[in-house]
Amino acid sequence: MPPKIAILGAGPAGLTIASLLHKNNVPFTIYDLRTAPSSDLLSLPSGSLDLHEESGLLALEACGLTSAYQKLPGVCTEETLITGKDGILKYQDDGHGGTRPEVPRNDLLHLLLSSLPSLVNWEHKLLSCTASDGKWTVTFQGRDPATFDLVIGADGAWSRVRSAVTDVHPHFSGISYIGMTIPHLPRYPDLNRLVGTGSFWALGSNKAIMTHRGSLDSVHFYLMIQSASTAYFEEKNLDPRDRQALGQQLLTKPEFFADWAPILKEMIRVACEDNHDPVCDVEMKPLYMFNPGQRWDHVQGVTLVGDAAHLMTPFAGEGVNLAMLDSLELANNIITTYKDKGGEGMDDAVKAYEEKMFSRTEKKMKKTLRNQKILFADDAVEAIVRMFNSFGQPAPPAN
Ligand SMILES: Cc1cc2nc3c(=O)[nH]c(=O)nc-3n(C[C@H](O)[C@H](O)[C@H](O)COP(=O)(O)OP(=O)(O)OC[C@H]3O[C@@H](n4cnc5c(N)ncnc54)[C@H](O)[C@@H]3O)c2cc1C
Structure with a gap:
């Protein structure tokens, strides 16, 4: 009898492996704790993800989804703009002629789900x-x-599932974030101009404002704040449900954005104080991570992909890419075993995936940690601009 396979989780990692197994006629069962996302929910603005050629895009190609991906409306270009907390442009590039617009998280989920008609068992919260x-x-x-x-x-x-292979759990990264959205940004021409068509970062005082363009002409942004504990926002009495009070605190307290440039504060004010249609949730969370090099001894019949295997902060834009590459490589090993040996030797195939994944991931986790240190250092703007300049020749800032 071929092995019975379960996939726990229908995020980018789970949906990618499900899509690949489905395409190759390998039977499996997939579960997720959420209710099935409606098309209305999936059309709401969400953070954008930069899929890389050698990982995320490679996995989409294997799923047969490249042409559907290319047909998605390109709502976020590869343009990058960087300012200090004074709002003055320090770096600008148009993506060096890149051809892979960022994809909103909801569009990616929609795309992957479209390759798996009604296969996800929603509302199944795994307990053990x-x-x-x-x-x-x-x-x-x-x-x-x-x-x-x-x-x-x-x-x-x-x-x-992780508890089945290790008792190492994620730890706090030292950074917490507040995620906000302003739909229909062209209503605010100055902000629309400031953030441009792709990604915009404002850095300073161990904080960052990081924006992406999204669906509904929106800008989705994260206020990233270095903080001593996971309870930092509660200790400061920040409540995501009371936007007016939240805006007041963020704009007037010196530990937040009180001394940032008026145009940067305007973005926070608009998100917190103005009426928007649709109203998008404010998200407030600490960021967790594992240390680079974390791994586990192989356990027969169980493995991990994506954040479950190697959670990291988003500061190298690798999380979703590694998640999809894990799934591609594990799926390939499973499919080969299934087709060539009727599922015999599945455990060796899983073990081979893990060994490759551990070494590949360690490098990306180190890169992520290095970027995080630079982004929240006292000289963040200068250091990041130096780093971006080292990638290639940028266009000179326009102002
Ligand atoms: C603020 C922020 C910004 C980010 N920006 C980027 C970026 O720009 N680029 C990038 O590459 N990465 C980014 N990431 C990281 C990226 O989101 C993750 O790496 C990626 O989503 C990992 O995919 P995954 O499928 O492994 O996990 P998830 O996306 O977390 O999916 C896990 C799934 O499992 C389900 N689940 C969880 N628990 C259970 C349970 N008990 N029972 C059943 N189902 C369960 C969940 O409902 C979910 O659907 C960012 C992360 C954050 C927090």
Whole structure:
């Protein structure tokens, strides 16, 4: 009997591996704790992701989704603009002629889901994953348990599957963020001009404003703040549900953005104080990570992909790319074993995936950590501009 396979989690990692197994007629069952996302939900603005040729785009190609990806409306170009907290432009490039517009997270999920008609078992919250008699039993909240030969944990930062392979959990990175959206940004011509058509960063005082353009002509942005503890925002009485009060605190308190340039503060004011249609949630969270080099000893019949395997902060733009590459490589190993040997030797195939993934990921985690240190250092703007200049010849700033 070929092995029974479960995929836990329907984020980018879980959906990529599901898409590839489905395309190659390898049976599996996929679960996610969320309710099925409606098309209305998936059309709301969301953060943009930069898919890389050698990872995210490679995985999309293997899923047969390249042409659908290319047809997505390019809402966020590869332009990069960087200012200090004074709002004065220090760096500008148009993406060096790049041809891979960033993709909103919701569009990516929509795309991957389109390759898996009705296959996801939504509203299945995994509680535990335990071994018995050479198999793995997964239990869910309010649902029947199920037993599998191979469990693939694609259940993100706080993976429950992870407990089956290691007791190392993510730790706080020292950075917390507030995510906000302004739909229909051209209503604010100065802000529209400031953030441009792609990505915009304003850096200073161990903080960053990082924006992306998104659907509905929106700008989605993160206020990234170096903080001593995961409870920092609560300690400062910041409440994402009370936008007016939140805006007041962010704009007037010296530890936040009180002394930032008026145009940068205007972005926060507009997001917090003006009426928007649709109203987009404010998100407030600490960022967690693993240390580079973390790994686990292989455990028969269970493995991890994506953030569950190697959570890192977003400062090298690698998380989603590595997640999709993990899934591509693991899927290839599973498909080969399935087709050539009827599933015999599956565990060696999984082990081979893990070894390659550990060494590939360690390098990206180090790069992420290095970028994080630079972005939140006292000389962040100068150091980041130096780094970007070292990638190629940028256009001179326009002002
Ligand atoms: C603020 C922010 C900005 C980011 N920006 C970028 C960027 O620009 N570029 C980039 O490459 N990466 C970025 N990332 C990282 C990127 O989002 C992740 O690396 C990527 O989403 C990982 O995909 P995943 O499928 O492994 O995990 P997730 O996207 O977290 O998906 C996990 C899935 O598992 C499900 N799940 C969780 N627990 C359970 C459970 N108990 N039972 C059942 N299902 C469960 C969840 O509902 C979810 O659908 C960013 C992350 C953050 C927080």
